[in-house]
Amino acid sequence: MAGREKRWRGLDRLEPADRSSRSTLVALVLTCATLITLDHVGGALDPARRLVGEVVGPAEDAANGVVAPFEAIPRWFHTKSGLEDRVEELEAQNAQLKQQVATTALDRNRLAEYDGLAGTATTLHHVLVPAHVIAYGPAQSFSQTVTIDAGTSSGIHADLTVLNNDGLVGRVLSATRTTATVVLLLDRHSVVGGRLGGSMEVGFLQGRGELSGGATLDLKLNDGAFVANEGDTAVTWGSEDGAPYIAGVPIGKVTAVYSSPRETSRRVEIKPFVDFTSLDLVGVAVPSGTRSDRGLVKPGKEATR
Amino acid sequence: MSLIRGFVAFLILLVAVVLQVTFFPHLAWHGVVPDLALLVVVAAGLTRGPQFAAILGFVGGLLLDLAPPADHYAGRWALALVVVGYVVGRLRVPGQGGRPEPVMVVAAAAAASFLGTSLFALTGLVLKDPVVSVPDMLQVILVALVWDVLLTPLLVPALMVLFRRTEPARVSLA
Incomplete structure (x- = not known):
């Protein structure tokens, strides 16, 4: 494919390139339609899906492992008022839970x-x-x-x-x-x-x-x-x-x-x-x-x- | 040599797809993430023309369709990205050293994003794959558009340089 491309550019003839890319487009669109139909009918693409999953899955896992620490960075920064709000909220929650525990026996x-x-x-x-x-x-x-x-x-x-x-x-x-x-x-x-x-x-x-x-x-x-x-x-x-x-x-x-x-x-x-x-x-x-x-x-x- | 170039392009797509499902969900707005694979196809189209971009779009779309979290019918993203690759490839500045204007790149990315996401949504509508209402769809399409336009200045120029470097004709001429 690369060889052909070199030739088109070298010759600088746009017409054949146009025609060729158009036929590529048609071929690819038809392939897509076939794939969609196959998947719609069901089952035929499961092996391919599994295969891609086997390869991409570990890659995603590794990427997530790399990304996770960076993703945590925003959580290091809190405003003071935000923290105070959080403490207040948790204290209220704690009091409520304590009360629940205390009244369980009564209930x-x-x-x-x-x-x-x-x-x-x-x-x-x-x-x-x-x-x-x-x-x-x-x-x-x-x-x-x-x-x-x-x-x-x-x-x-x-x-x-x-x-x-x-x-x-x-x-x-x-x-x-x-x-x-x-x-x-x-x-x-x-x-x-x-x-x-x-x-x-x-x-x-x-x-x-x-x-x-x-x-x-x-x-x-x-x-x-x-x-x-x-x-x-x-x-x-x-x-x-x-x-x-x-x-x-x-x-x-x-x-x-x-x-x-x-x-x-x-x-x-x-x-x-x-x-x-x-x-x-x-x-x-x-x-x-x-x-x-x-x-x-x-x-x-x-x-x- | 061309095998290695193809492999490099495939690797870029793979990284884009993996990042799209691992890193960007942490930044997602309303669950919508930028379409990195689409931006790769846009960059390829602007530098290497419709044929290469359409093929790259097909491979990238297929990866998106088959990579783990995907649940929709395989071939839907492939179809969308093939069309995107072809259309953006047609926008390429003809001639040897033709470099598109920065505004042109952003506009192309925006158009490609709208076209790609809409096509994907439309196939979903036709196939009744996930049943989503049209207003919801439009919202997702617009958010994705904003994301893609935001990321275009950061990613597309670098990707374009990369694709230009690995372009066979240029390598042989240099």
Whole structure:
């Protein structure tokens, strides 16, 4: 080809050169069309593609290896304000992630509480309004009450049973539109009709006005001659129409039995199942068909659990 | 001797193609990189005429079509660069020491870039290879044009000197 070119230039005849280049063009365009057709039909050019890839691929790899360090050069230069912005951004991100890590345990516990509450609703066959404890009454007032974040708009009114996934918490004393006050079992004025699970003996549980530490309840059995067993479980006895207490909610376990000769009944000490110092999610047992502005925890089918 | 010259030209194309897919993506604007292979063909066309440039365009285009990241039908870039090589070759200043004006070189590169990228896009449109809308295509074509015009003063004169040096007639006359 080079030889022919030399001849054309040497002779300086443009016409044949023109004709020759035109025929080259036609030939090349036709070749291209053929190639496109072959590739369009499929498969025929794969070996060629692979071959070129085998040769050019390593070349590209090597070139990239040479280029990469230079490509990094612009990253060495930063403005001070740019760096400050970056530090700020990363600090914010870090704080956010730290917060996420810190609240993971809380989220997990909340989920477990909701699961437990749903389970309780199923066991008791009762509809529950979920609520969170938002305030504890001070000990100076000598009464053990808490405020929950659900009120009449959620279908809560006075004299409803409040429980959580461990057992009985107390009853609703009064309710405003969005909050309700709950008397805990531990309050001195709280009296709950209870029954010992092992013997069906009935009695009354009274709070002792202590919240912290190993808060206990006193159970006074109606049958003075009966001796309760340690470890026996006390459940609610239940009232008419489920107010203020629905039946069958676990309250606590017998930890000690005292008999005093002066009184006709024996005093039984009950340790409640509920940890009153860390109350969070509670459920308020409402009659079925209650209208509520929040999702109710409804008893599921026993078989599905 | 002519084998070595051909090899040199092929090597230049290979370097252009490799740089086009390795180095320039770091500088890419909207993903569009300068068409180095096209600039090589332009330089060849302006110094060596239509036939040589068309053949060089065919080889370079085929490299672009077959080299690894390529996914389109083989022959599309080849077709575009063959036409570019031929057209730019026709613009060559006839005669022995004919050197094109610098403005002429830039204009030729711009025209070649527009022609080449458009042809490639058009074949894609006809073959429905990647389905791209025409406005998107025009944007890519224009960005490529700007890139090529920017790089022309840096690359094309040097390439033209190289091609002139390896021109058989000149070598034998000198």
